Structure formats: structure tokens, C-alpha cells
Amino acid sequence: MKFSIIISNYNYARYLNAAIESVIAQSYQNFEIIVVDDGSKDNSREVILKLQEKYPNKIKAIFQENQGQGGAFNTGFQASSGEIIAFLDADDVWKPNKLQQIVEVFQQPEIVGVMHLLEEVDSDGNLLTTKSPKRYKLGEDLAKIVIQTGNAWNFPPTSALSYRRSILEQVFPIDPVRWRIWADGCLIYSTAFLGKIKTINLVLGGYRIHGANNHASAEVTSEQITKALLGVEMTNQYVNEFLENINYPHRVDLSRNLQLRREQYYQQKTWKFGEICAISRLILGWRFYYWYEKIYYLMRFWAKNLNIYFRNNFLYSKKNTKQFAE
The missing domain is CATH 3.90.550.10 (Spore Coat Polysaccharide Biosynthesis Protein SpsA; Chain A)
Structure with missing residues (x-):
């Protein structure tokens, strides 16, 4: 060959x-x-x-x-x-x-x-x-x-x-x-x-790994995250077009993409119990995680959500207190 x-x-x-x-x-x-x-x-x-x-x-x-x-x-x-x-x-x-x-x-x-x-x-x-x-x-x-x-x-x-x-x-x-x-x-x-x-x-x-390649930076900016999310959506569109061209019977659904769905949720910075449960189920069933990673990432996800919940409630309470004082 x-x-x-x-x-x-x-x-x-x-x-x-x-x-x-x-x-x-x-x-x-x-x-x-x-x-x-x-x-x-x-x-x-x-x-x-x-x-x-x-x-x-x-x-x-x-x-x-x-x-x-x-x-x-x-x-x-x-x-x-x-x-x-x-x-x-x-x-x-x-x-x-x-x-x-x-x-x-x-x-x-x-x-x-x-x-x-x-x-x-x-x-x-x-x-x-x-x-x-x-x-x-x-x-x-x-x-x-x-x-x-x-x-x-x-x-x-x-x-x-x-x-x-x-x-x-x-x-x-x-x-x-x-x-x-x-x-x-x-x-x-x-x-x-x-x-x-x-x-x-x-x-x-x-x-x-060096300073000029796409994966060298340890710190990821919000702009890079946004670009990456758009890249995932573009990829999905391209793949589904390809599947249509080869007459493949199935299409790819981005709602199954834990990486994308979790990051989109974090960007919203809003407590949504239904979405939290859906993402939690994705984590527990994620084929790329070992069992101990599933536990770790599930705990990490809920810790971040509790932070979002208490922060939002604190800001809401602070806003109401200010309005009452006025």
C-alpha cells in the first residue's frame, strides 16, 4: 500500500x-x-x-x-x-x-x-x-x-x-x-x-503545544467560546447536509451534545430547573465519561448551578430592597 x-x-x-x-x-x-x-x-x-x-x-x-x-x-x-x-x-x-x-x-x-x-x-x-x-x-x-x-x-x-x-x-x-x-x-x-x-x-x-496554535492557551475568552459554539452549529449543519447527500436515514441532533448544551446554559446565567435536569441526565449517560468522571462533573455542574441560583436571588433581593427604599 x-x-x-x-x-x-x-x-x-x-x-x-x-x-x-x-x-x-x-x-x-x-x-x-x-x-x-x-x-x-x-x-x-x-x-x-x-x-x-x-x-x-x-x-x-x-x-x-x-x-x-x-x-x-x-x-x-x-x-x-x-x-x-x-x-x-x-x-x-x-x-x-x-x-x-x-x-x-x-x-x-x-x-x-x-x-x-x-x-x-x-x-x-x-x-x-x-x-x-x-x-x-x-x-x-x-x-x-x-x-x-x-x-x-x-x-x-x-x-x-x-x-x-x-x-x-x-x-x-x-x-x-x-x-x-x-x-x-x-x-x-x-x-x-x-x-x-x-x-x-x-x-x-x-x-x-506552542503559542501559535489553536489549543495552546490555557485561558479561554468569552469570544473564543462564542466562536466555538458557532463552529459546532456550523459543523452540525454541514454534517446533516452530508448525510442527506448520501441518503443516510438519520440526522444529528445538537440537543444530545452535552458540551454545547452545558456551555449554552452557562452563558445564559439563569436558573432553569428543567434544563438543569436535562443536562444532568446527559452527564450521567455521557459515553465519553468514566463512572467517576460522571459523578465529578455532575457535582461540579450542580455546584455552579447553586452559585447561579443564590447569586440571582441575591441580586433580585438587593434590587427589591433598593426599590422599596426609594
């Missing part, structure tokens, strides 16, 4: 060498690397051309005006020729045995996609924690999970994704405007309804 490795790059010149060299060092060598530079303004072109000169039989370089991640994926897929398409972010790296592990899973004809674990590393490639990477409670029927959880995100990111070309031909080209960022979500949610996706609990790469 031949792999096509699609690397979308935008201003990550400082990490490109590590990313590409981690592919070159693979124990499984039947692959091509397609680097799509998405209008970088740093010295990415120079770095890419030097690497292409160093490995002329392995690297295909494409330079285009900035279109976002979705547009870069479209370009890379169109230029690819492999039976298996694997994605690697330009700031991430792979373990030397990544492709060998993946190709063994793809020997099973019913498997159309493979995901795996990533460990977090810093800007210098050093491991950030000694804890084991998060394991995903996913079976091979991702479609069922997506429907049950309302498109809730609990999946590994771009650099852990690989799919059969034949499956991605039913997904590409993707909308470059709606998927300017987070295009890995488009791939995961769409392919879930096209066949069996295997998640292997092996660490086969490093996800780099």
Missing part, C-alpha cells in the same frame, strides 16, 4: 524540518509527501524547497495563495496518488513506526480509516507530561457515537488521521470557506458514516 502524506503549512517554517524528517524516518517507506504551503509569509518556501532538493523522490511541494486548512487539504488530496491518505500538521511529528502500525490495520478490508493517540510535546519537542495520553472510548461504529452525542468532539486531531482514498473521494472537495480551520472535524464526522473507523490506543505521534 502506498501512503500519501498531506502536510498543510502556514507560517510554520521553524517546525517543518522536524515534521518532514519524522516522515522520512518511517520504517515503512512506501509513501509520498505532499507539502501544501498555504501562502506563508515566513521562510517556509525556502525550507520546503531545501527539503525537496534533499529528498526529490519523496516530496512534492505546492505553493498557493492562502485558502485555509480546508483549501490546503483539497489541493493536497487532488495532487495525491496513494491508496491511503494520512494527514500531518506542519508543527507535529510522528513516531518512526507510525505508518507500519497503520498499514497493518488497513490490511482489514472493512476498515476505512484509522486514528491513534498523540502525546503532547513543547515547541522544542520535549514531552510535556509523564501522564499517559488521553484514551478515546470509541468503537468502530463512529456513526452511532456521532448520532448519540450530537457531534460532540472527543477525537484525536489531524496528525492522527488516515483514510482510504476511496472513502475520501466521497468527502472531497470540502467547503474551503466553512472549513477554513478545524478541517479535521469535517474528515472525522463525514467518514464516520462511510465505514468502520478503527482507533488504536498507541502513541504514534507528538502534538506540539
Whole structure:
């Protein structure tokens, strides 16, 4: 099996060498690397051309005006020729045995996609924690999970994704405007309804945490939360359109999405007993939580609600007292 490795790059010149060299060092060598530079303004072109000169039989370089991640994926897929398409972010790296592990899973004809674990590393490639990477409670029927959880995100990111070309031909080209960022979500949610996706609990790469990527900040602003919620709604609309196009019998209902529903409730800052009970039921039935996490998050949710209740009643009482005094 031949792999096509699609690397979308935008201003990550400082990490490109590590990313590409981690592919070159693979124990499984039947692959091509397609680097799509998405209008970088740093010295990415120079770095890419030097690497292409160093490995002329392995690297295909494409330079285009900035279109976002979705547009870069479209370009890379169109230029690819492999039976298996694997994605690697330009700031991430792979373990030397990544492709060998993946190709063994793809020997099973019913498997159309493979995901795996990533460990977090810093800007210098050093491991950030000694804890084991998060394991995903996913079976091979991702479609069922997506429907049950309302498109809730609990999946590994771009650099852990690989799919059969034949499956991605039913997904590409993707909308470059709606998927300017987070295009890995488009791939995961769409392919879930096209066949069996295997998640292997092996660490086969490093996800780099640094100041320039979308997940680096420990503090999340209200603006980022609002943007994320809009992103969930857009994703849901896109997925349901896709399901309609492939004549899938079911649609995704966002009311089942615990992450979205809980955050929307918090933003309202209003005590609503019916919604509290509904969200509590979602927490207790949430397939992505272990039993002890369900207890923890349920207690945390109720603690926040009690805070909302007493704060609102205090403000109401204070307002009435002021009006009476006037």
C-alpha cells in the first residue's frame, strides 16, 4: 500500500524540518509527501524547497495563495496518488513506526480509516507530561457515537488521521470557506458514516503545544467560546447536509451534545430547573465519561448551578430592597 502524506503549512517554517524528517524516518517507506504551503509569509518556501532538493523522490511541494486548512487539504488530496491518505500538521511529528502500525490495520478490508493517540510535546519537542495520553472510548461504529452525542468532539486531531482514498473521494472537495480551520472535524464526522473507523490506543505521534496554535492557551475568552459554539452549529449543519447527500436515514441532533448544551446554559446565567435536569441526565449517560468522571462533573455542574441560583436571588433581593427604599 502506498501512503500519501498531506502536510498543510502556514507560517510554520521553524517546525517543518522536524515534521518532514519524522516522515522520512518511517520504517515503512512506501509513501509520498505532499507539502501544501498555504501562502506563508515566513521562510517556509525556502525550507520546503531545501527539503525537496534533499529528498526529490519523496516530496512534492505546492505553493498557493492562502485558502485555509480546508483549501490546503483539497489541493493536497487532488495532487495525491496513494491508496491511503494520512494527514500531518506542519508543527507535529510522528513516531518512526507510525505508518507500519497503520498499514497493518488497513490490511482489514472493512476498515476505512484509522486514528491513534498523540502525546503532547513543547515547541522544542520535549514531552510535556509523564501522564499517559488521553484514551478515546470509541468503537468502530463512529456513526452511532456521532448520532448519540450530537457531534460532540472527543477525537484525536489531524496528525492522527488516515483514510482510504476511496472513502475520501466521497468527502472531497470540502467547503474551503466553512472549513477554513478545524478541517479535521469535517474528515472525522463525514467518514464516520462511510465505514468502520478503527482507533488504536498507541502513541504514534507528538502534538506540539506552542503559542501559535489553536489549543495552546490555557485561558479561554468569552469570544473564543462564542466562536466555538458557532463552529459546532456550523459543523452540525454541514454534517446533516452530508448525510442527506448520501441518503443516510438519520440526522444529528445538537440537543444530545452535552458540551454545547452545558456551555449554552452557562452563558445564559439563569436558573432553569428543567434544563438543569436535562443536562444532568446527559452527564450521567455521557459515553465519553468514566463512572467517576460522571459523578465529578455532575457535582461540579450542580455546584455552579447553586452559585447561579443564590447569586440571582441575591441580586433580585438587593434590587427589591433598593426599590422599596426609594
